Amino acid sequence: MASRWKRIVVGPNEDGKSAVLDTEQTNVQSREGFYWRATLWGTQETPADNTIEGDRSLDVKTREPFANGMLCRALEIPPDHSDADTHLKVFNELNEQIGHPIEATAEDSARHPTMHRTDTLDCITCVIGEIYLVTDVEEVLMKPGDTVIIRGTNHGWSNRSDEPCLLVGTMLDAVPKVAPGR
Template sequence: MTDDFRRVVTAVDGDGHSVVDSDGLPPVVISPRHSDQFLTAIWTVDELPTSYTAPGDRDGFRLAPAAGGVNIIRNKLPPDSAVYVDADGSPRPVGDDENLHRTATVDFICVLEGELWLVLEGDDDVHLRAGDCVVQRGTVHAWRNRTDEPTTFLAVLIDADEDTLPAAPIGPEAL
Protein backbone atom coordinates (compact mmCIF):
# COMPACT_ATOMS: atom_id res chain seq x y z
CA MET A 1 0.00 0.00 0.00
CA THR A 2 1.24 3.49 -0.80
CA ASP A 3 -0.15 6.96 -0.47
CA ASP A 4 1.05 8.63 -3.63
CA PHE A 5 -1.17 11.59 -4.42
CA ARG A 6 -0.72 14.98 -5.96
CA ARG A 7 -0.55 18.25 -4.01
CA VAL A 8 -0.77 21.48 -5.98
CA VAL A 9 0.30 24.70 -4.26
CA THR A 10 -0.51 28.04 -5.89
CA ALA A 11 1.10 31.45 -5.51
CA VAL A 12 1.06 34.94 -6.98
CA ASP A 13 4.08 35.79 -9.13
CA GLY A 14 5.95 39.09 -9.25
CA ASP A 15 3.51 40.42 -11.87
CA GLY A 16 0.50 39.65 -9.65
CA HIS A 17 -0.63 36.62 -11.67
CA SER A 18 -1.82 33.28 -10.29
CA VAL A 19 0.75 30.52 -10.86
CA VAL A 20 1.52 26.99 -9.73
CA ASP A 21 4.23 27.16 -7.08
CA SER A 22 4.64 23.39 -6.75
CA ASP A 23 2.94 20.30 -8.15
CA GLY A 24 3.75 16.80 -6.93
CA LEU A 25 4.04 14.66 -3.84
CA PRO A 26 4.08 16.44 -0.46
CA PRO A 27 7.59 16.35 1.02
CA VAL A 28 6.85 14.95 4.53
CA VAL A 29 5.32 11.50 5.00
CA ILE A 30 5.74 9.24 8.04
CA SER A 31 4.48 5.80 9.08
CA PRO A 32 4.14 6.07 12.87
CA ARG A 33 2.47 2.81 13.91
CA HIS A 34 2.64 0.55 10.87
CA SER A 35 4.55 0.48 7.59
CA ASP A 36 1.23 0.75 5.71
CA GLN A 37 0.05 3.82 7.63
CA PHE A 38 0.90 7.13 6.02
CA LEU A 39 0.59 10.50 7.74
CA THR A 40 1.24 13.23 5.20
CA ALA A 41 1.76 16.86 6.10
CA ILE A 42 -0.33 18.74 3.53
CA TRP A 43 0.35 22.24 4.85
CA THR A 44 1.29 24.00 8.09
CA VAL A 45 0.24 27.46 9.20
CA ASP A 46 2.24 28.80 12.15
CA GLU A 47 -0.03 31.70 13.09
CA LEU A 48 -3.38 33.26 12.25
CA PRO A 49 -3.97 35.38 10.37
CA THR A 50 -1.34 33.92 8.09
CA SER A 51 0.63 35.43 5.25
CA TYR A 52 -0.14 34.41 1.67
CA THR A 53 3.60 34.01 1.16
CA ALA A 54 4.40 32.04 4.33
CA PRO A 55 5.94 28.64 3.55
CA GLY A 56 3.79 25.67 4.57
CA ASP A 57 6.32 22.84 4.42
CA ARG A 58 8.43 21.99 7.45
CA ASP A 59 11.42 19.75 8.06
CA GLY A 60 10.04 16.63 9.70
CA PHE A 61 6.52 15.79 10.74
CA ARG A 62 4.69 17.55 13.54
CA LEU A 63 1.16 16.53 14.54
CA ALA A 64 0.41 19.39 16.93
CA PRO A 65 0.31 22.81 15.31
CA ALA A 66 2.40 25.71 16.57
CA ALA A 67 0.76 27.97 19.15
CA GLY A 68 -1.94 29.82 17.22
CA GLY A 69 -1.39 27.64 14.16
CA VAL A 70 -3.01 24.98 12.00
CA ASN A 71 -1.78 21.64 10.61
CA ILE A 72 -3.47 19.90 7.71
CA ILE A 73 -2.70 16.18 7.59
CA ARG A 74 -3.82 13.31 5.38
CA ASN A 75 -3.93 9.92 7.12
CA LYS A 76 -4.06 6.64 5.21
CA LEU A 77 -4.87 4.00 7.82
CA PRO A 78 -4.56 0.27 7.17
CA PRO A 79 -7.08 -2.21 8.59
CA ASP A 80 -6.86 -2.96 12.31
CA SER A 81 -6.09 -6.58 11.37
CA ALA A 82 -2.77 -5.37 9.90
CA VAL A 83 -1.91 -2.91 12.67
CA TYR A 84 -2.86 -4.89 15.78
CA VAL A 85 -1.02 -8.19 15.53
CA ASP A 86 0.55 -10.65 17.95
CA ALA A 87 4.19 -11.78 17.98
CA ASP A 88 3.45 -14.22 15.14
CA GLY A 89 1.93 -11.49 12.96
CA SER A 90 -1.62 -12.77 13.38
CA PRO A 91 -4.44 -10.29 14.05
CA ARG A 92 -5.20 -9.83 17.74
CA PRO A 93 -8.04 -8.12 19.61
CA VAL A 94 -7.60 -4.38 20.08
CA GLY A 95 -7.62 -3.22 23.71
CA ASP A 96 -10.45 -0.87 24.63
CA ASP A 97 -8.04 1.92 25.57
CA GLU A 98 -5.31 1.17 23.01
CA ASN A 99 -3.95 4.35 21.38
CA LEU A 100 -6.49 6.56 23.14
CA HIS A 101 -5.17 10.11 23.26
CA ARG A 102 -6.28 13.71 23.65
CA THR A 103 -4.70 16.69 21.92
CA ALA A 104 -4.99 20.38 22.75
CA THR A 105 -6.59 21.10 19.39
CA VAL A 106 -9.95 21.48 17.72
CA ASP A 107 -9.92 19.01 14.84
CA PHE A 108 -11.96 18.78 11.67
CA ILE A 109 -11.88 15.25 10.29
CA CYS A 110 -13.34 14.27 6.92
CA VAL A 111 -13.35 10.68 5.67
CA LEU A 112 -12.21 10.72 2.05
CA GLU A 113 -12.25 7.00 1.28
CA GLY A 114 -13.31 3.86 3.12
CA GLU A 115 -14.76 3.52 6.61
CA LEU A 116 -13.45 4.72 9.96
CA TRP A 117 -14.48 4.33 13.59
CA LEU A 118 -14.06 7.16 16.06
CA VAL A 119 -13.55 5.48 19.44
CA LEU A 120 -14.47 7.60 22.44
CA GLU A 121 -14.48 6.77 26.14
CA GLY A 122 -17.27 4.40 27.09
CA ASP A 123 -19.48 2.85 24.41
CA ASP A 124 -19.74 5.83 22.08
CA ASP A 125 -17.95 4.43 19.00
CA VAL A 126 -18.99 6.33 15.86
CA HIS A 127 -18.95 4.55 12.48
CA LEU A 128 -17.99 6.96 9.68
CA ARG A 129 -18.11 6.53 5.91
CA ALA A 130 -16.64 8.50 2.99
CA GLY A 131 -18.00 12.03 3.08
CA ASP A 132 -18.70 12.01 6.83
CA CYS A 133 -17.04 14.71 8.93
CA VAL A 134 -16.28 15.08 12.65
CA VAL A 135 -15.62 18.19 14.71
CA GLN A 136 -13.56 17.03 17.65
CA ARG A 137 -13.06 19.38 20.58
CA GLY A 138 -10.45 18.10 22.99
CA THR A 139 -11.92 14.62 23.50
CA VAL A 140 -10.11 11.42 24.41
CA HIS A 141 -10.26 9.34 21.23
CA ALA A 142 -8.68 6.77 18.94
CA TRP A 143 -9.16 5.87 15.29
CA ARG A 144 -9.95 2.33 14.13
CA ASN A 145 -10.32 0.77 10.71
CA ARG A 146 -12.44 -2.34 11.25
CA THR A 147 -12.66 -3.21 7.54
CA ASP A 148 -10.35 -5.19 5.27
CA GLU A 149 -9.44 -2.14 3.16
CA PRO A 150 -7.40 0.98 3.95
CA THR A 151 -9.24 4.18 4.79
CA THR A 152 -8.11 7.72 4.11
CA PHE A 153 -9.12 10.80 6.06
CA LEU A 154 -8.13 14.44 6.17
CA ALA A 155 -7.48 16.14 9.51
CA VAL A 156 -7.29 19.87 10.10
CA LEU A 157 -5.85 20.48 13.58
CA ILE A 158 -6.23 23.98 15.02
CA ASP A 159 -4.31 25.01 18.13
CA ALA A 160 -6.73 25.55 21.01
CA ASP A 161 -6.48 27.45 24.27
CA GLU A 162 -5.35 24.79 26.75
CA ASP A 163 -7.03 26.70 29.59
CA THR A 164 -10.39 25.78 28.02
CA LEU A 165 -9.52 22.08 27.52
CA PRO A 166 -11.80 19.96 29.74
CA ALA A 167 -8.84 17.80 30.84
CA ALA A 168 -5.10 17.52 30.28
CA PRO A 169 -3.76 15.90 27.09
CA ILE A 170 -3.02 12.20 27.52
CA GLY A 171 -0.95 9.67 25.62
CA PRO A 172 1.07 10.19 22.49
CA GLU A 173 -0.24 12.83 20.12
CA ALA A 174 -0.87 10.47 17.20
CA LEU A 175 -3.66 10.31 14.71
Protein backbone atom coordinates in the same frame (compact mmCIF):
# COMPACT_ATOMS: atom_id res chain seq x y z
CA MET B 1 -2.85 3.45 -1.73
CA ALA B 2 -0.81 6.35 -0.31
CA SER B 3 1.55 6.83 -3.25
CA ARG B 4 -1.19 8.24 -5.44
CA TRP B 5 -2.13 11.20 -3.22
CA LYS B 6 -0.97 14.49 -4.62
CA ARG B 7 -0.68 17.83 -2.83
CA ILE B 8 -1.19 20.86 -5.08
CA VAL B 9 -0.02 24.22 -3.76
CA VAL B 10 -1.36 27.31 -5.55
CA GLY B 11 0.03 30.78 -4.97
CA PRO B 12 1.29 33.81 -6.85
CA ASN B 13 4.03 33.25 -9.44
CA GLU B 14 6.80 35.75 -10.13
CA ASP B 15 4.29 37.88 -12.10
CA GLY B 16 1.75 37.87 -9.26
CA LYS B 17 -0.60 35.52 -11.17
CA SER B 18 -2.13 32.46 -9.51
CA ALA B 19 -0.19 29.37 -10.47
CA VAL B 20 0.59 25.86 -9.30
CA LEU B 21 3.77 26.15 -7.24
CA ASP B 22 4.15 22.55 -6.08
CA THR B 23 2.61 19.12 -6.71
CA GLU B 24 4.75 16.90 -4.49
CA GLN B 25 4.01 15.25 -1.17
CA THR B 26 6.23 16.51 1.62
CA ASN B 27 6.82 15.76 5.27
CA VAL B 28 5.62 12.17 4.93
CA GLN B 29 5.80 9.78 7.89
CA SER B 30 4.86 6.14 7.53
CA ARG B 31 5.08 2.70 8.99
CA GLU B 32 3.95 -0.05 6.63
CA GLY B 33 0.82 -1.76 7.91
CA PHE B 34 0.13 0.88 10.57
CA TYR B 35 -0.09 4.42 9.15
CA TRP B 36 0.89 6.85 6.42
CA ARG B 37 0.55 10.58 6.93
CA ALA B 38 1.66 13.72 5.19
CA THR B 39 1.56 17.25 6.49
CA LEU B 40 0.03 19.12 3.58
CA TRP B 41 0.47 22.60 5.05
CA GLY B 42 1.13 24.31 8.34
CA THR B 43 1.25 27.80 9.76
CA GLN B 44 2.78 29.32 12.88
CA GLU B 45 0.29 32.19 13.10
CA THR B 46 -3.36 33.14 12.98
CA PRO B 47 -4.46 34.61 10.71
CA ALA B 48 -2.32 32.71 8.21
CA ASP B 49 0.32 34.88 6.56
CA ASN B 50 0.31 34.16 2.82
CA THR B 51 3.30 36.46 2.27
CA ILE B 52 5.66 33.89 3.84
CA GLU B 53 7.53 32.05 1.08
CA GLY B 54 8.42 28.38 0.90
CA ASP B 55 6.92 25.05 1.79
CA ARG B 56 5.50 25.63 5.28
CA SER B 57 4.72 21.95 5.79
CA LEU B 58 8.43 21.22 6.18
CA ASP B 59 8.60 23.11 9.50
CA VAL B 60 6.17 20.70 11.19
CA LYS B 61 7.80 17.93 13.26
CA THR B 62 5.05 17.31 15.85
CA ARG B 63 1.50 15.93 15.93
CA GLU B 64 0.05 19.28 17.01
CA PRO B 65 0.35 22.65 15.28
CA PHE B 66 2.57 25.45 16.53
CA ALA B 67 1.07 27.85 19.08
CA ASN B 68 -1.50 29.96 17.21
CA GLY B 69 -0.95 27.80 14.15
CA MET B 70 -2.71 25.31 11.90
CA LEU B 71 -1.92 21.95 10.31
CA CYS B 72 -3.55 20.29 7.34
CA ARG B 73 -2.85 16.58 7.07
CA ALA B 74 -3.74 13.48 5.11
CA LEU B 75 -3.76 10.27 7.14
CA GLU B 76 -4.12 6.82 5.67
CA ILE B 77 -4.96 4.06 8.13
CA PRO B 78 -4.81 0.41 7.03
CA PRO B 79 -6.95 -2.26 8.69
CA ASP B 80 -6.22 -2.66 12.41
CA HIS B 81 -3.15 -4.75 13.13
CA SER B 82 -4.06 -8.23 14.40
CA ASP B 83 -1.75 -7.88 17.44
CA ALA B 84 -2.96 -5.06 19.74
CA ASP B 85 0.33 -5.04 21.69
CA THR B 86 2.36 -4.51 18.50
CA HIS B 87 -0.12 -1.84 17.37
CA LEU B 88 0.29 -0.02 20.70
CA LYS B 89 4.10 -0.32 20.53
CA VAL B 90 4.21 1.23 17.05
CA PHE B 91 1.79 4.00 18.07
CA ASN B 92 3.90 4.77 21.17
CA GLU B 93 7.05 4.89 19.01
CA LEU B 94 5.34 7.43 16.74
CA ASN B 95 4.27 9.50 19.76
CA GLU B 96 7.84 9.52 21.04
CA GLN B 97 9.25 10.39 17.61
CA ILE B 98 6.96 13.41 17.24
CA GLY B 99 7.24 14.51 20.88
CA HIS B 100 3.55 14.08 21.68
CA PRO B 101 3.17 15.75 25.10
CA ILE B 102 0.04 13.95 26.37
CA GLU B 103 0.56 10.33 27.38
CA ALA B 104 -2.36 7.95 27.06
CA THR B 105 -3.41 6.08 30.19
CA ALA B 106 -3.43 2.29 30.34
CA GLU B 107 -7.24 2.48 30.33
CA ASP B 108 -7.17 4.58 27.15
CA SER B 109 -4.78 2.21 25.40
CA ALA B 110 -6.86 -0.80 26.44
CA ARG B 111 -9.87 0.78 24.71
CA HIS B 112 -7.88 1.01 21.46
CA PRO B 113 -4.10 1.20 20.82
CA THR B 114 -4.47 4.54 18.99
CA MET B 115 -6.36 6.38 21.74
CA HIS B 116 -4.81 9.79 22.28
CA ARG B 117 -5.69 13.38 23.09
CA THR B 118 -4.52 16.62 21.57
CA ASP B 119 -5.17 20.14 22.78
CA THR B 120 -6.46 21.17 19.36
CA LEU B 121 -9.65 21.72 17.43
CA ASP B 122 -9.65 19.04 14.72
CA CYS B 123 -11.92 18.98 11.66
CA ILE B 124 -11.44 15.61 9.95
CA THR B 125 -13.26 14.16 6.93
CA CYS B 126 -13.33 10.54 5.83
CA VAL B 127 -12.46 10.60 2.12
CA ILE B 128 -12.02 6.95 1.16
CA GLY B 129 -12.93 3.76 2.99
CA GLU B 130 -14.47 3.58 6.41
CA ILE B 131 -13.23 3.84 9.97
CA TYR B 132 -14.56 3.83 13.50
CA LEU B 133 -13.98 6.96 15.54
CA VAL B 134 -13.41 5.67 19.07
CA THR B 135 -14.18 7.91 22.06
CA ASP B 136 -14.09 7.20 25.79
CA VAL B 137 -17.71 6.01 25.80
CA GLU B 138 -18.79 5.14 22.24
CA GLU B 139 -17.79 4.45 18.65
CA VAL B 140 -19.09 5.96 15.42
CA LEU B 141 -18.61 4.47 11.96
CA MET B 142 -17.40 7.12 9.54
CA LYS B 143 -17.81 6.70 5.78
CA PRO B 144 -16.75 8.94 2.86
CA GLY B 145 -18.10 12.45 3.33
CA ASP B 146 -18.54 12.13 7.10
CA THR B 147 -16.76 14.80 9.12
CA VAL B 148 -15.90 14.82 12.82
CA ILE B 149 -15.04 17.87 14.92
CA ILE B 150 -12.82 16.89 17.85
CA ARG B 151 -12.57 19.50 20.58
CA GLY B 152 -9.43 18.53 22.51
CA THR B 153 -10.69 15.16 23.76
CA ASN B 154 -9.59 11.53 23.72
CA HIS B 155 -10.10 9.71 20.44
CA GLY B 156 -8.72 6.87 18.38
CA TRP B 157 -9.15 5.34 14.93
CA SER B 158 -10.11 1.71 14.33
CA ASN B 159 -10.20 0.38 10.77
CA ARG B 160 -12.16 -2.87 10.94
CA SER B 161 -12.53 -3.22 7.18
CA ASP B 162 -10.28 -4.99 4.68
CA GLU B 163 -9.24 -1.75 2.92
CA PRO B 164 -7.25 1.35 3.93
CA CYS B 165 -9.10 4.49 4.98
CA LEU B 166 -8.03 8.01 4.00
CA LEU B 167 -8.77 10.88 6.38
CA VAL B 168 -7.99 14.52 5.56
CA GLY B 169 -8.25 17.23 8.14
CA THR B 170 -7.15 20.43 9.73
CA MET B 171 -5.90 20.88 13.28
CA LEU B 172 -6.06 24.31 14.86
CA ASP B 173 -4.24 25.38 18.00
CA ALA B 174 -6.86 25.80 20.73
CA VAL B 175 -7.23 26.65 24.38
CA PRO B 176 -7.30 23.24 26.10
CA LYS B 177 -10.25 22.09 28.15
CA VAL B 178 -9.12 19.15 30.20
CA ALA B 179 -11.87 16.73 31.18
CA PRO B 180 -12.31 15.96 34.91
CA GLY B 181 -9.95 13.23 36.05
CA ARG B 182 -7.43 13.82 33.24
